[in-house]
Amino acid sequence: MGKSVNSALTVFAWGNTARGDDAIGPILAERLRAQDLPGLRVIEDHQLNIEHVFDLEACDAALFIDASIEIDEGYRLQRIGPSSDGNFSTHAISPQALLNVFEQTMKSPAPDSWLLHVAAREFELGTGPGSSARQSIEQAHAFLKNLLTNACADWPALLNRAGDIN
DSSP, X not given: OOSOOOEEXXXXXXXXXXXXXXXXXXXXXXXXXXXXXXXXXXXXXSSOOGGGGGGGXXXXXXXXXXXXXXXXXXXXXXXXXXXXXXXXXXXXXXXXXXXXHHHHHHSSOOOEEEEEEEEOOOOOTTBOOXXXXXXXXXXXXXXXXXXXXXXXXXXXXXXXXXXXXX
């Protein structure tokens, strides 16, 4: 992947558009890119990979967006940090494990990071997001649009004020 372009906030969104609610990440990534906000870098992929460690190198803060079965509806913003949770392989990695690999590889602290869980239930092949997921996408997008249009030079402080919210 190479060295990243300097960016105040890097957003990672991943998922599979051919697997129902798993399309949440790519849909929100497309909407964020359309906003064309300065200091915002959006990275969309089929899944989060260990190579994304290089995309963290030049950012001040990171926001990870994924479809989540951990919540029943809407969205939840969670502050996260490095963890050696063991949840990774050479093909997929959790955001917390990626932050841990960043610290081990780069020998420096990982950027301040958050995970935006967006409620998901249906992951059938060949379908689009279900009605519940579409509603959660709209709620999460409204939250992100409001948050990011009030952008400032201090993304970590802005996201901290948003807190652990739903």
